[in-house]
Each structure stands twice: as structure tokens, then as C-alpha cells.
Amino acid sequence: MNSTTRITTPFTAQSTAADVAAGVDLTGKRAVVTGGASGIGIETARTLAAAGAEVTLAVRDLAAGERTAEDIVATTGNKQVHVGRLDLADQASVASFTAAWEGPLHILVNNAGVMASPETRTPEGWELQFATNHLGHFALTTGLHRALAAAGGARVVSVSSSAHLRSPVVFDDIHFRERPYEPWSAYGQSKTANVLLAVEATRRWADDGITANALMPGGIRTNLQRHLPQEDLDGMLARSRAAGVTWKTPEQGAATSLLLAISPLLDGVGGRYFEDCNEAEPHQEGTRSGVAAYALDPEAAALLWQVSVDALAA
Template structure:
């Protein structure tokens, strides 16, 4: 697919995972979904399992993971639903997960995240949202590179957000050591980082047949919004100039993730950003849609990769 051809699909903002996954056949494919025991992670995992894949739920709470695995197995008839502990804010947990993985990995869905949390830091002093949403997934993705490469045509799915429009990665002060902490700015740069990871992973790993794309799932009422007040929502509506938000169901919210993970229209396509089941247009000021130029900037993507490597090396 030429880089200047924007990808459209038969699907829309209203499409569900069942509609997007219809006709998709994944027996023999192995999938990891981070945060697979809550929110859109559940419906992403369910759709992929329903298409025949072996799905590993990589979750902070294994008990919740087991309940979800039982539910998915019951609704899909697929018994190959596995659960593994993973805390993306804990580098030792990530290293343990990676070390325990054997064999190929065909689809990695980097779905888990935290949103607009109070100022919190990891033991290393890293700001929690950036540490979880980006550094954790960066360590996981690079740690699983060999498994992805061995699969042949593997895909990495990076769940971002329209919040990326609010901020590029502020390389001069990623962890808010100098500037005042602001929850939404911290979330925004972590979501920009999710897109930049897809851009650079696609560039670096093209010879391995690995592609990575990012997406905006849409607004879905889940536990992800536990730090958000009605006042926050009112302010966001006012800033965006919209009267109300259109909330999606979890099945609609997970549809773009499933599309990016499985659609034959994306074979060999990487480094792009999708929303409402299609590749996004460039962002237009005054809207909450589209993709910001700073999120697709190849120089920023390469810089972020190097900064992430250096940060994790300590």
C-alpha cells in the first residue's frame, strides 16, 4: 500500500468487533492483549479468540484475568485463553513475562493504560502515565521482538487516544521534574508516544515482516476514566466546541483494535493511525479527530526510541 494512499474500510464508528471480525480466521495464531481483563481489552480478546486465536491476557490482576478467560471461553467456545501476570509499571514484571514467552507471537495488542492520574512516580522516578503507557509497552514490545520476527508478518497494535492532540512528547522534561505536573498533559504525551512507537517499530523491523499501527478507540465508559470528573468532561467539551460526547459501547470501542490487528487491508501496512475503523485524516484545529503531525514525525519517533532505550538501561 503506497504511503500516500489513506486506508478506508467498509466499517464505521458504529461498527462492532463482531462485524469487523466476521470472516477473519486465526487458528494457529498467538495473540497477547495487555489489559485484557477490563474495558475494551476484554472485547478485543473476545473477538480474537472468537476467530480462533490462542489469546494470552496479560494482566495486573490474575484473578480478574481468570474470570475473564472463563467468560471468553464460554462465549466463544475457544479454550485456548491463557492468563499471565504483567504490571507495565514494573520493569521486573515485564522482564519475567518476556522470559516466560516461548515460540512465535503473531499479534501484540498494547491495550492497557492509565489516564489522567494524580502525580505518581515509579521507584525509578519516572512519571507513572509515561512509564506505564509508553515505557512499559516499549519494554514489552522490544523484549518480544524475536517472537514477533519468528511469526512472519506479525502485527503490533498500539492503543492511543485523541488526547495525543494535546501534546507532543516533551523531550526536555518528559517526567515533569521541572514543569508543574498536569494530568492531561502527562496522558497526552504518553498517547503521542504510543503512535511514535508504531512509526519507529515499523521502520526498524520492516525486514522482519513486523508492522505496527496505532489507533484511537473512541470514548468508552470504562474503569480507565476512574480519575475523571464530570467537571473534567465539561471542560473538555467546551475546549473542543462540542455539545456532547458520543460514547461507544465496549464492542464498538474495541472494533478499531480488532481491525488493526486482523484486517487484510493492512497487510504490510505500518506506522499509521486509525480511528472509527479507518485511517485518520490529518488533524484540523477545532476538532477532536484526526492525527497530529507531531505523532507521525519520524525524527521524533527515532528520538523517542533512543531515549526509551537509554531510560530503561538506567
């Protein structure tokens, strides 16, 4: 496929995950969805299961995971829905998850995340949002590389956000050790990192048949916003309405994830950023859509990969 051609699909902001999955048979395929017990993670996992995949919900809260798995089995009839414990902010937890995985993995949806949390640090001293949203998923993805390669044609999906427009990765001070902590800048930086991971994973792993893409799911009211005061939420809604943006249902919010995970329209496509089920246009100043050039910068992607490897090895 011509790398300069922007990818468009028949799907839109109103499309649901089920719309995107219509006609796709995932029998014999295996998928992992992080954060699969809340928000769009539930609908992502449900739609993968409905299409016949064996799905593992990788979650912090095992009880919530088990409830979700039971619900998905009941609504899809697919009994191959499993639950595994995964705390992305805890590198030992990530290592335990990857070590326990056996056999091929066809689809990895890096969906979990924290947003605009108060300043918090992991035991390593890492800022929590970067540690969870990027470093945890980086360790998970690289830890599952062999399983992804064994699948042949595996796909990695990174759930990013339009908030990536708030900040590039600030390599001089990723963890806010020198600059004052600002929750939205920290979140934005971590969401840029999600896109850069897709860019570099695709470059490094193309020979293994692995492609990775990132996406903005759209505005959806989920548990992700648990750290936000009500007035901030109200403000977000008001700004969205003023910009003509309608908030999505979880089923609509999961649609772009499903597109990147399973649609034949994306065969062999990697290193790109999508929104509303289509590849995003370059960001235009003054708008809240599109993709920032720094999020697709191959040099930043390569640097972030090395910085991440070094952080995990320290």
C-alpha cells in the same frame, strides 16, 4: 502500497469488533492483549478468541484476568485463553513476562493504560503515565521482538487516543521534573508516544515482516476514567455531544483495534494512526479528531526509541 494513500475501509464508528472480524480465521495464531481484563481489552480478547486465536490476557490483577478468561471461554467455546501477570509500571514484571514467553507471537495489542492520574512516580523516578503507557509497552514490545519476528507477518497494535493532540513528547522534560505536573498533558504525551512507537517499530522491523499501527478507540466509559471526578466526566460527555460525537459501546470501541490486528485490508501497512476504523486525516485546528503531525514525525520517533532504550538501560 502507496505510502501517500490514506486507507479507508467499509467499516465505520458504529462497527463492532465482531463486524471487523467476520470471516477472519485466526486458528493457529497467537495473541497477547495487555489490560485484557477490563474495558475494550475484554472485547478485543473475546473477538480474537472467537476467531480462533490462542489469546493471553496480560494483566495486573490475576483474579480479574481469570474471571475474564473463564467468561471468554464460556462465550466463545475457545479454551485456549490464558492469563499472565504483567504490571507495565514495573520493569521487572515486564522482563519476567517476556522471558517466560515461548514460541511465535502473531498479534500484540498494547491496550492497557492509565489516564489523568494524580502525580505519581515509579521507583526509577519516572512519571507514572509515561512509564505505564509508553515505557512499559516499549519494553514489552522490544522484549517480544524475537517472538514477533518468528511469526512472519506479525502485527503490533498501539491503543492511543485523541488526547495525543494535547501534547507532543516533551523531550526536554518528559517526567515533569522541571515543569508543573499537569495530568492531561502527561496523558497526552504518553499517547503521542504510543503513535511514535508504531512509526519507529515499523521502520526498524519491516524486514522481519512486523508492522505496527496506532489508533483512537473512541469515547467509551471504562475503568480507564477511574481517576476522574464525576464533574470532569460529565464535562467530557457534554463536550462530546456538542461536537456531535456519540460515545461507543466496548464492542464498538474494540473495532479499530481488531481492524489493525487482523484485517486483511491492513496487510503490509504500518506506521499509521486510525480512528473509527479508517486512517485518520491530518488534525485540523479547532477539532478533536485527526492525527497531529508531531505524532507521525519520523525524527521524533527515532529519538523516542533511543531515549526509551537509554531509560531502560540506566
